[in-house]
Amino acid sequence: MRADEVPPNLGDLVPPHHRAGFHEYLARVKREGRAEGLGTVLASDGTRRVWHFHSSIRREGVAEPVVRSIVTDVTDARARERLLADRETRLRHAQKIEAVGKLAGGIAHDFNNILTVIAGHLALATDESQLMPAQARADLEEVTRAVGQATRLTRRLLGFSRKQLLAPRVVDVNALITELEPMLARVLDERIAFAAHPSPTPARINIDPSVLESALVNLAVNARDAMPDGGTLTVDTVVRGRMVTIVVRDSGTGMDPETLARAGEPFFTTKGAGVGTGLGLAMIYGSVEQSGGSIRMESTPGAGTVVHLLFPVATGDSDAETPTEEHRAARRSTPPPPSVRPVSVLVVEDEDPLRRLVERILVREGYHVTPARHGADALHIVSALDDPIELLITDLVMPELGGREVTEALRATNPSLPVLYISGYDPDPVGLDVGDQANTAFLAKPFTGSALLEHVRRLAPPRRDAAR
Ligand SMILES: Nc1ncnc2c1ncn2[C@@H]1O[C@H](COP(=O)(O)OP(=O)(O)OP(=O)(O)O)[C@@H](O)[C@H]1O
Numbered sequence: 001m002r003a004d005e006v007p008p009n010l011g012d013l014v015p016p017h018h019r020a021g022f023h024e025y026l027a028r029v030k031r032e033g034r035a036e037g038l039g040t041v042l043a044s045d046g047t048r049r050v051w052h053f054h055s056s057i058r059r060e061g062v063a064e065p066v067v068r069s070i071v072t073d074v075t076d077a078r079a080r081e082r083l084l085a086d087r088e089t090r091l092r093h094a095q096k097i098e099a100v101g102k103l104a105g106g107i108a109h110d111f112n113n114i115l116t117v118i119a120g121h122l123a124l125a126t127d128e129s130q131l132m133p134a135q136a137r138a139d140l141e142e143v144t145r146a147v148g149q150a151t152r153l154t155r156r157l158l159g160f161s162r163k164q165l166l167a168p169r170v171v172d173v174n175a176l177i178t179e180l181e182p183m184l185a186r187v188l189d190e191r192i193a194f195a196a197h198p199s200p201t202p203a204r205i206n207i208d209p210s211v212l213e214s215a216l217v218n219l220a221v222n223a224r225d226a227m228p229d230g231g232t233l234t235v236d237t238v239v240r241g242r243m244v245t246i247v248v249r250d251s252g253t254g255m256d257p258e259t260l261a262r263a264g265e266p267f268f269t270t271k272g273a274g275v276g277t278g279l280g281l282a283m284i285y286g287s288v289e290q291s292g293g294s295i296r297m298e299s300t301p302g303a304g305t306v307v308h309l310l311f312p313v314a315t316g317d318s319d320a321e322t323p324t325e326e327h328r329a330a331r332r333s334t335p336p337p338p339s340v341r342p343v344s345v346l347v348v349e350d351e352d353p354l355r356r357l358v359e360r361i362l363v364r365e366g367y368h369v370t371p372a373r374h375g376a377d378a379l380h381i382v383s384a385l386d387d388p389i390e391l392l393i394t395d396l397v398m399p400e401l402g403g404r405e406v407t408e409a410l411r412a413t414n415p416s417l418p419v420l421y422i423s424g425y426d427p428d429p430v431g432l433d434v435g436d437q438a439n440t441a442f443l444a445k446p447f448t449g450s451a452l453l454e455h456v457r458r459l460a461p462p463r464r465d466a467a468r
């Protein structure tokens with residue numbers, strides 16, 4: 001607003017519902033002689049501006065006291081400030097989640113090792129449970145179920161700490177949602193009407209389908225919990241430009257701004273103890289962001305919640321099978337007959353119980369196992385062996401000499417040595433590309449005995465001819 005456009009009576013610029021406040025301000029100036037404050041005015045082009053008023057009263061030489069004000073337009077400065085504050089809040093929030101994520105990720109990693117040992121011994125005990133009394137067998141089954149739950153919980157923890165093992169590939173979101181519908185229907189109850197609206201064109205994104213599956217199932221569970229008396233849940237897929245957006249909308253209770261702001265925090269839940277863990281959304285944030293996507297959430301108390309999952313459109317158009325798919329296929333195939341001549345396996349793992357477990361599983365299957373407590377130990381042992389090692393199973397992350405260094409050292413004299421890495425960490429950040437080589441594989445902790453054996457059989461098939 002130009003100075004010559006400002007009317008002598010500033011009150012004329014104040015929008016009607018701000019007038020009472022403005023008159024109060026004028027009264028204060030008259031009472032106290034001077035005052036300052038912020039006020040809203042309507043500019044000549046109809047836009048709202050925020051002005052800073054600095055006013056004083058002049059009584060001398062005038063019949064009526066006059067209020068004189070120096071005004072500064074602070075609209076843009078205030079918008080900038082708000083933007084900065086907003087950014088700072090978001091940054092602090094991200095840092096907090098990052099810190100909790102690291103902590104939880106560390107715990108989950110160690111816990112994974114323990115779980116692998118528990119699950120492994122449980123499987124061994126279950127194999128021999130025919131000889132046990134019925135009650136003991138039932139108890140074992142209970143423990144097995146609990147281990148399953150604990151495994152899922154650590155997966156979720158690893159999920160939001162972004163240490164999840166992901167196998168992204170190009171998927172069509174529409175097809176995936178169609179496949180998922182029966183599962184979503186099972187999660188929801190019959191009072192909730194569900195509808196999916198696919199996009200007219202394919203919505204191809206690069207993602208590990210399990211990320212999308214668990215995100216949608218978790219969102220559906222949240223929506224169900226927010227609609228105790230029924231309602232509607234829709235999942236729309238929208239392709240616009242280079243983005244695919246999945247819009248999940250419920251007609252539930254919604255969230256007030258405070259709840260909405262904290263909903264994605266790990267362990268934040270409004271559900272009773274034992275009902276919610278508060279990890280659902282945190283996990284979705286972690287895994288979606290790890291997959292290159294982002295999330296936006298809007299909610300209105302009493303009206304419902306809308307969650308937008310945004311992903312860039314996949315650039316490649318191949319639906320090529322990933323190494324993980326190959327592994328899955330390998331797992332489905334029937335195992336070859338047990339080896340005639342024992343295959344010699346070197347097991348390098350710094351966690352004693354885990355190493356003993358792997359050893360026990362392999363020995364039971366007729367393998368010849370040489371255990372090593374760490375990388376240097378492994379190299380020392382191998383140098384003293386008469387016969388060559390035929391398979392190396394090694395932890396990836398170990399103090400001093402890591403799994404990759406051990407592999408490098410052993411392959412220097414035995415270049416075709418098959419290697420199976422076992423780790424609770426995502427192989428990517430540690431720079432391992434297992435997809436490249438036919439004689440290298442990666443097994444995530446916690447693993448089952450059968451998964452271990454399937455990898456071992458594939459990498460080091462029994463050599464019957466050599467035994468004759
Ligand atoms: N669709 C929704 N409608 C209303 N409130 C929601 C919705 N989704 C999430 N919330 C709120 O956000 C909180 C956190 O959700 P989140 O999924 O992370 O954990 P949870 O559902 O409480 O527990 P968990 O998913 O681990 O079982 C919920 O407790 C709830 O208060």
Ligand SMILES: [Mg+2]
Binds near residue numbers: 222
């Ligand atoms: Mg939830």
